[in-house]
Amino acid sequence: MEIDAFYYLILSTVMMFAGIYGFFTRRNLLATLISVELMLNATNINFAVFNRYFYPGALEGHFFTLFGIAISAAETAVAIAIMINVYRNVRNIQTDDVSDLKG
Amino acid sequence: MNSNLSAILSLHAELSLVLILLVALLADLFAGPLRRRWFHPSVCVLMALQIGLNLTPDTRALFGGMYVNTPFTSIVKSILSAGTLLIFLQSGEWLGRKDTHYKQGEFYVLTLATLLGMFFMVSAGHFLIFYIGLEMASIPMACLVALDKYRHHSAEAGAKFILSTMFSSALLLYGLSFIYGTSGTLYFADLPAMLQGSALQQFALVLFLAGMGFKMSLVPFHLWTADVYQGAPTSVTAYLSVISKGAAAVALAIVLRFVFPLMEEDWTLAVALLSVASITVANLMAVLQGDMKRFMAFSSISQAGYILLGVLAGTAQGMASLVFYVAVYVVANVAVFAVISTVEQHAGGQTGRDAYRGLYRTNPRLTLVLTLALFSLGGIPPFAGFFSKFFIFAAAFAQGWWLVVFLALVNTIVSLFYYLLVVKAMYISEPLTEDGLPAVAPLRSHPGVRLTLALCTAGICLLGVASFVYEGLARWAGMM
Amino acid sequence: MNILSLFVLIPLLMMLGLWMARSVNQVRGVMVAGSSALLVLAVWLAVDYLRLRALIANLPFPQPEMLYTDSVVWYAPLHICYSVGVDGISVVMLLLSAIIVFTGTFASWKLKPLTKEYFLWYTLLSTGVFGFFISTDLFTMFMFYEVALIPMYLLIGVWGSGRKEYAAMKLTLMLMGGSAFLLIGILGIYYGAGAQTMNVLEIAGLHNIPEGMQRLFFPAVFLGFGVLGALFPFHTWSPDGHASAPTAVSMLHAGVLMKLGGYGCFRVAMYLMPEGLAQWGDFFLILTTVSVVYGAFSAVVQTDLKYINAYSSVSHCGLVLFALLMATRTSCTGAILQMLSHGLMTALFFALIGMIYGRTHTRDVRELNGLMKVMPFLAVGYVIAGLANLGLPGLSGFVAEMTVFVGSFEHPDVFHRACTVIATVSIVVTAVYILRVVGKILYGTCRNPGHLKLTDATWDERFAVICLIVCVAGLGLAPWWVSDTVSFSVEPIVSHFNLP
Amino acid sequence: MTDFTLLTVVVLTAIALVTAALLIARLAAPRTFNPQKGEPYECGVPTRGEAWFQFHAGYYLYAILFLIFDIETVFLFPWAAVVGRIGMQGLLSIVFFIVVLILGLAYAWRKGALEWK
Amino acid sequence: MDQAFLDYYSLEPFTQWIHRTLCGVMPEDWAVFIEGLALGIVILLAYAVLAVVLIYMERRVCGAFQCRIGPNRVGGKGGLLQVPADVLKILTKEIIRLRKSDHVLYELAPYLVILASVISFSCLPWHKGAEILDMQIGIFFVLAASSIGVIGILLAGWSSNSKYTIIGAVRSGAMIISYELSLGITVLTMVILSGTMSISGIVESQAGGWNIFRGHVLTLVAFVIYLISGNAEANRGPFDLAEAEQELTAGYHTEYSGMHFGFFYLAEYLNLFITAGIATTLFLGGWMPLHVAGLDGFNAVMDYVPGIVWFLGKTFFVIFLLMWIRWTFPRLRIDQVLTLEWKYLMPLSLVVMLAMVVMKVFGLVF
Incomplete structure (x- = not known):
């Protein structure tokens, strides 16, 4: 019961672009963060699939996935910490209201 | 075992940085009230020692080529360290404030962590190390940006920074995944032969450039820059605008030149477009800014555009000019930010340009330094900025990028x-204040700031005149 | 050390001295000492140059183009050297600059406020000027050129009058815009000549820039320098800048800085890219002709003394470029003479206008009457300057303009001759506006009671004016030593042009 | 059967368990309507306000700390399986890693992040 | 060690024989389908039976500890039918629909909780050759799968839109993720000792002696840490503050009624079993019989006892330990819970792990 690499790639592509779409359209900081996580996980899937299907002899892709996961977790930790701060300061995490800095 | 140990020891630049980082962290945790007094000077001294001890250039490839050190990257690291030292020096005043002094330790540790990441990024011989370095340089940076956690601008800037940095690294990683998918390796040494320029690889290149564009804040990936620069504490803004940008530029140049040589036609075109767009758009936007930090943000975007010209050249000459440009940019920009920071501390947190009206009457020396630094940034001789601009133009010109x-x-x-x-x-200009006096009274700045300004002024005046800096860079870049 | 380096070193030392000076008197002392030293040096250089030239004139081996040459490698990877050397043209220009810096010091004797800072920037400006004239390396030439430009911003912006901020910004940006063209041109020359050397003489000797590149980069370089030489339509910075600048800065700017443009056009653009000149000469000739005529006519309708003189400068500097583009030996000699002459008399003009303005606080021609009675010394000086300007024989203007027009008419081409004819119109127009102004403000009765109480020139002002008048008259009465030297040095350059 | 098939079987079993039990309950259980039933339980008194409020930030703090320390597992598990074979070098590199982790813990501890406030 | 003897009881030849036979009479896909069906039924049965047994056991144990009798009416003196009766009762209770809840998440939560426990349940080493899910990264997979449960708990609390549930959910969320750390590290310690992540591999590696005897005092410490954090993971007392009935009514599942509530109840007991089962696997040798070096006769006797008996015996022993703890200790406050984990268990488990690495590298373990 082997699944073709193609399907994984479709999945990752959909995730990637859904993430990009979410990043630009969501007005909530947490939703934005989740969108970015979606993108990062899409890349992780890509690496693992490429390694597993195309270059099964080596482990580079798997390693990259591992590090990717770890790093995105660290990023998320920092992002959440900062968002809590934002929340503490403005009592709201809608990006529309986080606009004292015009831009 | 032994060879491994000696290999690890030959990462002396990184190791010494880690050592300082650990010392700072432990001191922060356990030194108690003693740290308020001696923390700042001792970290600066340690940093100076670190620079002094790591000036020796050597060539070495470690971990099967995942980490490559050359004289060129050594000198780049030294420049980055020196810039960080300057930032540390000038941050003394800000860190001495009541509401920030307890965060001193964090500031040093986070800054050094980003610096460490940049070291790895510059020395990377494998995309994994490159990526780890990149993230190590970005994640603590977000904390730094949000360091002033009770000023909500700072937190807001941090949120913007971390989100855009995550977005950019996702793009970059997506690009890397296709590079891996089409070539089966991520070693810089093996990649060039595999990257022939297929459609997927071009797509990957575009994504890679977009990711790096975010990090370097190039137009059209610059939208976070102004907000983050304005919101972040001024010392952090300085760090963000020079060191992190410079490291990203050098790394980008190395990757494009040594990993994508067969796709040169593709990336040079893209880089040229990015460069022109950054310079033009950022310049036009900068004109409209009234806040000094926002203004410097756009200025730094346009400077990044100039730095890209060195990438564009893609030659040893280009690399040397790029690093020289970065070095000069570091001293000039740090000087500007040191002045902005000082004025901010003494003018009740004002960073608007109006606070600078008539500054000459109260603080002629500060004004003079700022003027020289701005002239250097603008490329006016005999200051260093003129030379660096000339060299980077010459490098791009030599490759035929006349337009x-x-x-x-x-x-x-x-x-x-x-x-x-x-x-x-x-x-x-006349001051706008009610009493007609300049917004900043005559002030005596923190000794660290004064030292920074003196060093920066020396750099601004001498880096261009003393030709050995550029010549050394050119020689080492040629040896890469 | 090469003697020429002193021209850069002395101003640098002066700046150091100024930095350390603690009182106005010390500042003045440093300035007088330094500028006198420069003047002496320039005079000595001129004399020694003539002596050396005469000494080697009869030697069998080919004559060197420049004397006192020296070269120190600076940036080896880009072949940038600190190379110096002078020929007749540069010697003359150095002399001119030294005179004007010297007199300018006296013209701004009582300047306030921030005297020290003023003289610091002033000296930095003169460093650039001197450095430019002694350099034979494209890079250092360009560097000194820009060094000379940027102090103008602060000099006008801080110490100027009228719409000073606007004028200063406009001037700086336009000139820096010119230098952008210049830089691309310099890079074009360097890489076009095979990226082996930045030395002007060596590049000229190689003569290997591809014609296509010359066609591309000649206009860039010419335009770059031309902006500073008030080439139409890029002259608009000049009237505003001159009008707003303080006296000595106007003097230095009109007297010396604008000469950088002509000198650069000649030394870099035309010398190194003769084929480019052949391609673009006619086009630029039209522009310069317009400059000459347009400047003169504009001067007629102005009512502000400084504007009148500024437009007059546009016209005269246009004449310089005009003559250079004619590219005959005589016309080029004339062009250099015109630079010298215009530099002296326009400095004199601006000095006098500044002194009058300092007293009457107006420069409007309509408000000034009968000053001859009130301030006879200044009035006489003004008359002399005016006469020099309109080309009275015996004064410098005559010699220069005569040579220019004669030389231009030597050009066999009909188009060039036609341009010459058009340009001569400016002589008549010049006479119109000079005499009108002289008649209006100096003669007649003084109707403004406030003006009656004004005093004549003080000693420092008199000294400055007399110096300049002596030079103007000297050049007019004994032009041969200058014209000989200049035409000797013009020869090797003009020989590149392959004129019919 | 491959791992995937087995996993699918197990997952389907779990889903079937819940669905089947719910179906049985649906069929067997009585259904009556009473508006009071639909209210959240607050000891019998009428419900006040929403429960979807923002809660104590201390919980986030632990979430963040967890995130950091949990990720270590990603690196430690593959290493742990082979540490007996790679010996000293593996030990050294991981000791460095763990020291950094412990420093992180010490930092959090010292800065008071572990105190429940 | 005489491996052949152990193989006597291996179920693998049996399963393979079934597969071969089925393939003989029908296409392979059909065979796989039927096997899957059978497997699912087996899992369901085991799951349900164990749940019933555990609930009954808990009641009896609880009664014993509290000096009372426990269930004793339904089904004779032992109250053996009490629990089946309860099951019937719960199936016929009304499932109340809330008005203001987030319906999708509310319905989803029990699925997640059950899913997590069924997947982890399937990973246990019942007997030689009878592991259902036996991956190379088995133990890691168990950790990952069991973490799904916390999502279910959080969703349940959040979607009910009641103050009790949300407080309970957040508490249990914080607690479970915290104890996941020391749990993970102790598991890691045992992986280091065994040198493999596969569950069957871990069991095989204990053929020469159970892990708890192999690592000096370290494994004992690790075992204790594991029990504490495992107990917390299963949301059982003294860590049952997520459903502390005195303050929060019933914690995160206050708003669930009838069979909906039953799932959480079910999952809780199965999680207890899984915790104990993993403890057995990691520390007590899974289905491995007890061997004492040198006493070959004794060992041979032990080998005749089937693996599943060993496994269930050891597991129920651990369950008994856990119940003992539950009914002995008072409930902790949230700050005490977190302090215990972050300031004591976590550092301690890190130290244990490091010591274990050193011992492993220098070959000091048995």
């Missing part, structure tokens, strides 16, 4: 215009 160089040159006029606006405010 790009010309557009960049025309843009220097615009940039000169807005730099002169600041100069004008300081020397010519």
Whole structure:
């Protein structure tokens, strides 16, 4: 019961672009963060699939996935910490209201 | 075992940085009230020692080529360390404040962590190390940006920074995944032969450039820059604008030149477009800014555009010019931010350009330093910025990018215009305050700031005149 | 050390001295000492140059183009050297600059406020000027050129009058815009000549820039320098800048800085890219002709003394470029003479206008009457300057303009001759506006009671004016030593042009 | 059967368990309507306000700390399986890693992040 | 060690024989389908039966500890039918629909909780050759799968839109993720000792002696840490503050009624079993019989006892330990819970792990 690499790639592509779409359209900081996580996980899937299907002899892709996961977790930790701060300061995490800095 | 240990020891630049980082962390945790007094000077001294001890250039590839050190990267690291030292020196005043002094330790540790990441990024011989370095340089940076956690601008800037940095690294990673998918390796040494320029690889290249564009804040990936620069504490803004940008530029140049040589036609075109767009758009936006930090943000975007000209050249000459440009940019920009920071501390947190009106009457020396730094940024001789601009133009020109160089040159006029606006405010304009006095009273700045300004002024005046810096860079870049 | 380096070193030392000076008197002392030293040096250089030239004139081996040459490698990877050397043209220009810096010091004797800073920037400006004239390396030439430009911003912006901020910004940006063209041109020359050297003489000797590149980069370089030489339509910075600048800065700017443009056009653009000149000469000739005529006519309708003189400068500097583009030996000699002459008399003009303005606080021609009675010394000086300007024989203007027009008419081409004819119109127009102004403000009765109480020139002002008048008259009465030297040095350059 | 098939079987079993039990309950259980039933339980008194409020930030703090320390597992598990074979070098590199982790813990501890406030 | 003897009881030849036979009479896909069906039924049965047994056991144990009798009416003196009766009762209770809840998440939560426990349940080493899910990264997979449960708990609390549930959910969320750390590290310690992540591999590696005897005092410490954090993971007392009935009514599942509530109840007991089962696997040798070096006769006797008996015996022993703890200790406050984990268990488990690495590298373990 082997699944073709193609399907994984479709999945990752959909995730990637859904993430990009979410990043630009969501007005909530947490939703934005989740969108970015979606993108990062899409890349992780890509690496693992490429390694597993195309270059099964080596482990580079798997390693990259591992590090990717770890790093995105660290990023998320920092992002959440900062968002809590934002929340503490403005009592709201809608990006529309986080606009004292015009831009 | 032994060979491994000696291999690890030959990462002396990184190891010494880690050591300082650990010392700072432990001191922060356990030193108690003692740390308030001696923390700042001792970290600065340690940093200076670190620079002094790591000046020896050597060539070495470790971990099967995942980490590559060359004299060129050594010198880049030294420049980055020196820039960080300057930032540390000038941050003394800000960190000595009541509401920030307990965060001193964090500031050093986070800054050094980003610096460590940049070291790895510059020395990477494998995309994994490159990526780890990149993230190590970005994640603590977000904490730094949000360091002033009770000023909500700072937290907001941090949120913007971390989100855009995550977005960019996702793009970059997506690009890397296709590079891996089409070539089966991520070693810089093996990749060039595999990257022939297929459609997927071009797509990957575009994503890679977009990701790096975010990190370097190039137009059109610059939208976070102004907000983050304005919101972050001024010392952090300084760090963000020079060190992190410089490291990203050098790494980008190395990767493009040594990993994508067969796709040169593709990336040079893209880089040329990015460069021209950054310079032009940022210059036009900078003209409209009234806040010094936002203004410097756009200025730094346009400077990044100039730095890209060195990437564009893609030659040893280009690399040398790029690093020289970065070095000069570091001293000039740090000087500007040191002044902004000082004025901010003494003018009740004001960073608007109006606070600088008539500054000359109260603080002639500060004004002079700022003027020289701005002139250097604008490329006015005999200051170092003139030389660095000339070299980077020459490098791009030598590869036939005449039109790009010309557009960049025309843009220097615009940039000169807005730099002169600041100069004008300081020397010519009347203060807007009610009593007609300048917003900043005569002040005696923190010794660290004074030392920074002195060093930066020396750098601004001498880096261009002393030709051995550029010549050394050119020689080492040629050896890569 | 090469003697020429002193021209850069002395101003640098002066700046150091100024930095350390603690009182106005110390500042003045440093300035007088330094500028006198420069003047002496320039005079000595001129004399020694003539002596050396005469000494080697009869030697069998080919004559060197420049004397006192020296070269120190600076940036080896880009072949940038600190190379110096002078020929007749540069010697003359150095002399001119030294005179004007010297007199300018006296013209701004009582300047306030921030005297020290003023003289610092002033000296930095003169460093650039001197450095430019002694350099034979493209890079250092360009560097000194820009060094000379940027102090103008602060000098005008801080110490100027009227719409000073606007004028200063406009001037700086336009000139820096010119230098952007210049830089691309310099890079074009360097890489076009095979990226082996930045030395002007060596590049000229190689003579290997491809014609296509010359066609591309000649206009860039010419335009770059031309902006500073008030080439139409890029002259608009000049009237505003001159009008707003303080006296000594106007003097230095009109007297010396604008000469950088002509000198650069000649030394870099035309010398190194003769084929480019052949391609673009006619086009630029039209522009310069317009400059000459347009400047003169504009001067007629102005009512501000400084504007009148500024437009007059546009016209005269246009004449310089005009003559250079004619590219005959005589016309080029004339062009250099015109630079010298215009530099002296326009400095004199601006000095006098500044002194009058300092007293009457107006420069409007309509408000000034009968100053001859009130301030006879200044009035006489003004008359002399005016006469020099309109080309009275015996004064410098005559010699220069005569040579220019004669030389231009030597050009066999009909188009060039036609341009010459058009340009001569400016002589008549010049006479119109000079005499009108002289008649209006100096003669007649003084109707403004406030003006009656004004005093004549003080000693420092008199000194400056007399110096300049002596030079103007000297050049007019004994032009041969200058014209000989200049035409000797013009020869090797003009020989590149392959004129019919 | 491959791992995937087995996993699918197990997952389907779990889903079937819940669905089947719910179906049985649906069929067997009585259904009556009473508006009071639909209210959240607050000891019998009428419900006040929403429960979807923002809660104590201390919980986030632990979430963040967890995130950091949990990720270590990603690196430690593959290493742990082979540490007996790679010996000293593996030990050294991981000791460095763990020291950094412990430093992180010490930092959090010292800065008071572990105190429940 | 005489491996052949152990193989006597291996179920693998049996399963393979079934597969071969089925393939003989029908296409392979059909065979796989039927096997899957059978497997699912087996899992369901085991799951349900164990739940019933555990609930009954808990009641009896609880009664014993509290000096009372426990269930004793339904089904004779031992109250053996009490629990089946309860099951019937719960199936016929009304499932109340809330008005203001987030319906999708509310319905989803029990699925997640059950899913997590069924997947982890399937990973246990019942007997030689009878592991259902036996991956190379088995133990890691168990950790990952069991973490799904916390999502279910959080969703349940959040979607009910009641103050009790949300407080309970957040508490249990914080607690479970915290104890996941020391749990993970102790598991890691045992992986280091065994040198493999596969569950069957871990069991095989204990053929020469159970892990708890192999690592000096370290494994004992690790075992204790594991029990504490495992107990917390299963949300059982003294860590049952997520459903502390005195303050929060019933914690995160206050708003669930009838069979909906039953799932959480079910999952809780199965999680207890899984915790104990993993403890057995990691520390007590899974289905491995007890061997004492040197006493070959004794060992041979032990080998005749089937693996599943060993496994269930050891597991129920651990369950008994856990119940003992539950009914002995008072409930902790949230700050005490977190302090215990972050300031004591976590550092301690890190130290244990490091010591274990050193011992492993220098070959000091048995």
